[in-house]
Amino acid sequence: MSLFARLKAMIHRDRLDRDLDQELRSHLEMRAADNVAAGMAPTEARYDAQRRFGNTTLMKEDTRATDIIGWLDTAACDLRYALRTLRRSPGFTVIAILTLALGIGANTTIFSVINAVLLRPLPYPNAKQLVRVEERHEGWTATGISYANFLDLKNNSQSLSDVSAMRWWTANIADGGEPESVQSALVSAEYFSALGIQPFLGRVFTAEEDQSGKDNVILIAHGLWQRRYGSNPQAVGRKIKVNDELRTIVGVMPPGFREPFHCEIWAPLVANGELATNRRSHLLFSVARLKPGISLNQANAEMQLVSNRIQAQNSGIDPGFTFSAADFQERSAAPLRTPLLVLFCAAGCVLLIACTNLASLLLARGAARNKEFAIRVSLGAPRSRLVRQLLTESLLLGGLGGAVGFILAFWCLALVKEPPLNELVGYAGVSLDMRVLLFSVGVSLVTGILCGLVPAFHSARGSTITAAQLHGRATAGIRNVRLRSFFVVSEVALAFVLLVGAGLLIHSFGAILRQPLGFNPDNVLTMQLFLSEARYPSDSPQAKQYLHRVLEKLESVRGVQSVGMIDALPLTGGASTDIEIVGRPIPDPNNEPEVDIRIVSPGFFRTLEIPLRAGRWFTERDTSEAPRVMIINETMARQFWPNENPIGRRVTMKDWGPPLTGEIIGIAADVRLDSPAAPIAPALYWPYPQFLNPFSSIIVRLDPQARLVLPDIKSAIWSVDKEQSIASIQTFDDILADTLTTRRINMSILATLAALALLLASLGIYGVLANSVAQRTQEIGVRLALGARPGQVLAPVVGQGFRLTMIGLALGFAVALAVSRLLTGLLFGIKATDPLTFLAVAALLTLVSLAACYIPARRATRVDPIVALRYE
Amino acid sequence: MAKAQNEVLQGTLALLVLKSLARGPMHGYGITLHIQLVSKDVLRVEEGSLYPALHRMEQDGWISAEWGTTENNRHARYYQLTARGRKQLADEEKNWARLTQAVAQVLQFV
Numbered sequence: 001m002s003l004f005a006r007l008k009a010m011i012h013r014d015r016l017d018r019d020l021d022q023e024l025r026s027h028l029e030m031r032a033a034d035n036v037a038a039g040m041a042p043t044e045a046r047y048d049a050q051r052r053f054g055n056t057t058l059m060k061e062d063t064r065a066t067d068i069i070g071w072l073d074t075a076a077c078d079l080r081y082a083l084r085t086l087r088r089s090p091g092f093t094v095i096a097i098l099t100l101a102l103g104i105g106a107n108t109t110i111f112s113v114i115n116a117v118l119l120r121p122l123p124y125p126n127a128k129q130l131v132r133v134e135e136r137h138e139g140w141t142a143t144g145i146s147y148a149n150f151l152d153l154k155n156n157s158q159s160l161s162d163v164s165a166m167r168w169w170t171a172n173i174a175d176g177g178e179p180e181s182v183q184s185a186l187v188s189a190e191y192f193s194a195l196g197i198q199p200f201l202g203r204v205f206t207a208e209e210d211q212s213g214k215d216n217v218i219l220i221a222h223g224l225w226q227r228r229y230g231s232n233p234q235a236v237g238r239k240i241k242v243n244d245e246l247r248t249i250v251g252v253m254p255p256g257f258r259e260p261f262h263c264e265i266w267a268p269l270v271a272n273g274e275l276a277t278n279r280r281s282h283l284l285f286s287v288a289r290l291k292p293g294i295s296l297n298q299a300n301a302e303m304q305l306v307s308n309r310i311q312a313q314n315s316g317i318d319p320g321f322t323f324s325a326a327d328f329q330e331r332s333a334a335p336l337r338t339p340l341l342v343l344f345c346a347a348g349c350v351l352l353i354a355c356t357n358l359a360s361l362l363l364a365r366g367a368a369r370n371k372e373f374a375i376r377v378s379l380g381a382p383r384s385r386l387v388r389q390l391l392t393e394s395l396l397l398g399g400l401g402g403a404v405g406f407i408l409a410f411w412c413l414a415l416v417k418e419p420p421l422n423e424l425v426g427y428a429g430v431s432l433d434m435r436v437l438l439f440s441v442g443v444s445l446v447t448g449i450l451c452g453l454v455p456a457f458h459s460a461r462g463s464t465i466t467a468a469q470l471h472g473r474a475t476a477g478i479r480n481v482r483l484r485s486f487f488v489v490s491e492v493a494l495a496f497v498l499l500v501g502a503g504l505l506i507h508s509f510g511a512i513l514r515q516p517l518g519f520n521p522d523n524v525l526t527m528q529l530f531l532s533e534a535r536y537p538s539d540s541p542q543a544k545q546y547l548h549r550v551l552e553k554l555e556s557v558r559g560v561q562s563v564g565m566i567d568a569l570p571l572t573g574g575a576s577t578d579i580e581i582v583g584r585p586i587p588d589p590n591n592e593p594e595v596d597i598r599i600v601s602p603g604f605f606r607t608l609e610i611p612l613r614a615g616r617w618f619t620e621r622d623t624s625e626a627p628r629v630m631i632i633n634e635t636m637a638r639q640f641w642p643n644e645n646p647i648g649r650r651v652t653m654k655d656w657g658p659p660l661t662g663e664i665i666g667i668a669a670d671v672r673l674d675s676p677a678a679p680i681a682p683a684l685y686w687p688y689p690q691f692l693n694p695f696s697s698i699i700v701r702l703d704p705q706a707r708l709v710l711p712d713i714k715s716a717i718w719s720v721d722k723e724q725s726i727a728s729i730q731t732f733d734d735i736l737a738d739t740l741t742t743r744r745i746n747m748s749i750l751a752t753l754a755a756l757a758l759l760l761a762s763l764g765i766y767g768v769l770a771n772s773v774a775q776r777t778q779e780i781g782v783r784l785a786l787g788a789r790p791g792q793v794l795a796p797v798v799g800q801g802f803r804l805t806m807i808g809l810a811l812g813f814a815v816a817l818a819v820s821r822l823l824t825g826l827l828f829g830i831k832a833t834d835p836l837t838f839l840a841v842a843a844l845l846t847l848v849s850l851a852a853c854y855i856p857a858r859r860a861t862r863v864d865p866i867v868a869l870r871y872e
Numbered sequence: 873m874a875k876a877q878n879e880v881l882q883g884t885l886a887l888l889v890l891k892s893l894a895r896g897p898m899h900g901y902g903i904t905l906h907i908q909l910v911s912k913d914v915l916r917v918e919e920g921s922l923y924p925a926l927h928r929m930e931q932d933g934w935i936s937a938e939w940g941t942t943e944n945n946r947h948a949r950y951y952q953l954t955a956r957g958r959k960q961l962a963d964e965e966k967n968w969a970r971l972t973q974a975v976a977q978v979l980q981f982v
Contacts, residue, residue: 023923026899026948027900027901030899054918063927
């Protein structure tokens with residue numbers, strides 16, 4: 001029917017009715033007149049005309065039904081009726097809406113994160129042109145780029161503009177207030193033009209400020225500006241001490257912008273010393289922009305040429321070096337992709353379970369409303385009207401559930417905007433935009449239809465009228481019970497899959513926590529001293545002197561048992577270096593062995609209670625004048641001297657300035673220097689008097705009985721230099737928690753969803769059994785009256801629930817085996833088909849489902865025979 | 873209860889109405905009379921289904937309607953074919969011919 005005609009009819013609704021009435025009247029009159037002409041009596045003539053017409057009201061309704069206005073009328077009527085029905089059973093309505101709201105809320109929340117991170121363009125102008133540039137080398141995954149290579153790319157690339165580079169930095173702020181250490185980034189001037197981001201106040205860096213001596217400027221984040229400078233515009237232009245150098249604040253970045261690294265201070269990236277020429281230190285992140293009209297492939301092809309030229313013209317480049325560019329958003333979101341998809345699937349499962357649950361409830365209600373439908377059918381309602389009525393009801397439930405779910409999602413998103421989740425999402429920023437709204441409306445509609453379709457058709461088909469039915473109780477057909485059983489089985493199966501997923505992640509997390517750390521983390525406090533280049537130049541006597549005095553002072557603080565220093569704390573990663581073993585042929589000059597390197601004080605091993613396997617520890621006598629010595633870990637000893645004693649061997653460290661050779665004097669037990677989930681790499685330790693870099697973490701072992709030593713520790717450090725800021729005072733528990741943040745988030749969300757699934761599935765089981773007990777009240781009453789023992793009544797109910805659970809488990813088992821592979825990348829120490837997890841989950845589900853069976857079963861045994869029989 | 877044999881075959885009502893209107897504008901009652909007359913009382917249009925059908929055809933744009941007066945000076949709503957209606961009629965006639973021919977062939981096949 002043409003929409004236009006319908007719309008016209010809609011506008012002329014009154015005229016339509018009037019026309020129809022008039023037309024019918026004229027028809028009847030003409031027929032009556034003809035009848036009279038044929039010789040009938042006038043009354044009879046009129047009656048005959050009317051009789052031929054049959055039910056005029058029905059006919060008018062039919063005519064009107066072909067009209068949009070009629071359709072809308074019916075819809076409004078259905079809706080009113082649906083509202084009334086739902087209001088009449090508030091318990092059912094609330095449960096149904098909440099169930100759906102949880103499912104839709106979870107889906108909307110996760111979708112909004114996916115939308116922000118993966119779907120929506122990042123909030124930069126022409127964000128699709130942004131690329132991340134990395135270096136690739138033979139046998140390595142993508143790495144950062146070196147400064148020298150960055151300069152060559154910037155100066156030679158024809159296909160990229162605004163090639164920028166950046167690296168991590170820590171800034172100690174001293175501006176008269178309490179010294180604070182904030183996450184910072186050193187960025188080249190092109191960074192801001194690449195992103196196309198304008199400062200909120202002031203200006204960004206100029207190209208000249210990339211040069212040493214002119215780099216005494218910083219930009220600060222909006223949050224830092226509010227927190228530290230009370231949103232005072234005068235802050236711009238202010239000179240503050242950053243890492244002991246006076247720098248001018250030249251601008252404030254816009255609210256929420258903390259890229260890269262979630263930093264709060266930006267300073268110019270300056271190449272000094274080694275950094276400018278070393279092509280093997282892959283320290284820099286790089287962002288650039290494709291020139292207009294250039295595709296990613298063209299850019300990569302052109303960069304291949306640039307890489308080849310760099311390789312041909314320079315030495316000291318890792319073999320197989322090329323640049324590679326990837327879409328910035330895609331590359332940045334890569335680590336989040338799998339977890340997000342897993343969580344999205346999980347949320348989908350929860351929604352499916354919620355749907356199934358509701359469908360099952362609607363089916364039960366449909367059975368109870370059999371009488372109502374039978375009456376409507378006998379009054380002339382076509383089946384399609386009943387289906388429509390029921391679908392209206394479920395759509396209404398879906399819509400209400402969606403609305404509540406959207407509010408839930410709004411709350412959940414408030415959580416996503418807090419740390420640590422906001423750091424994962426970054427500047428993309430999660431918000432409920434149009435796409436999310438459409439998604440959630442779509443999901444609600446689909447949910448409403450999915451929940452309602454089967455029960456609606458089922459109930460409408462079942463509503464054949466018989467006199468017996470009108471008078472007797474509504475009994476559920478066999479088909480009805482089968483369908484609900486099928487629902488329960490699928491719910492259990494879905495819940496099983498989710499629980500297995502959550503179980504695997506929890507298991508992995510536990511496995512990581514159970515990893516031996518190789519040291520004793522209890523009663524240890526750590527803090528970071530970042531020695532600024534200005535006061536304590538790297539590897540200078542002043543710096544060594546300073547550290548020596550700090551360690552000495554700390555030893556004498558009451559409550560401190562021992563003190564140590566290391567450049568990068570265990571569990572947090574750190575530097576590595578290529579090495580050469582003196583007296584051993586070099587296997588492949590381009591591919592030398594690489595080991596972790598840490599700089600420690602003699603007290604480090606004692607403080608962390610790391611066992612000595614052979615040789616000796618560093619002592620105070622290993623000074624800068626003494627012969628250079630090193631301690632290696634067991635893995636290094638095993639790997640490089642499998643059948644020899646490494647003590648006394650000499651090793652050359654090649655990557656940090658001029659090659660430095662030292663003698664191995666001891667072997668320490670393995671310690672997890674990188675993340676707790678990473679395998680232990682070979683490592684060597686230098687004593688700090690012989691080699692020092694600006695990073696130093698102090699480790700203090702405390703007397704467990706001592707209290708409130710922190711102020712004493714701080715004042716001990718400040719007694720040596722009162723301007724040195726102390727950053728990140730943490731225990732190893734804190735550090736462990738920090739390094740496992742992403743895993744913990746994945747695990748907790750999936751576990752929450754799985755718990756939800758478990759709850760919904762058990763509700764489903766409960767619902768089916770409670771319903772079946774209610775319907776069999778009579779039968780049970782009779783059996784009890786005839787002397788059946790409660791156990792005999794209980795058994796079939798529990799048996800039914802148990803059987804459904806088992807079938808669901810078997811099905812879920814098969815599905816979980818097939819899909820748990822998705823999680824492989826997120827697991828640690830176990831396979832995706834870990835039998836223990838599968839069994840534990842099966843046991844848990846069985847237990848919960850038995851509990852869900854128990855309540856209806858108990859009710860069955862409590863049936864009062866008299867009441868049951870009176871039901872008749 | 874067996875339905876009266878002269879009830880118009882389901883689905884042919886539109887064809888019959890369109891064909892009747894091909895002669896010129898007609899009101900609803902006229903259409904019933906015309907079909908009954910031409911078919912020599914074999915076909916009888918149920919009044920209860922005529923008006924919904926007319927309304928539907930009108931909304932499909934096959935016919936248009938306007939108020940007029942009968943020869944007895946009675947107010948009546950006259951329907952007439954539109955261009956689209958003519959095309960529809962041609963299509964349906966073709967279909968019908970094909971259908972009856974096919975049925976005849978089946979019947980003749982011994």
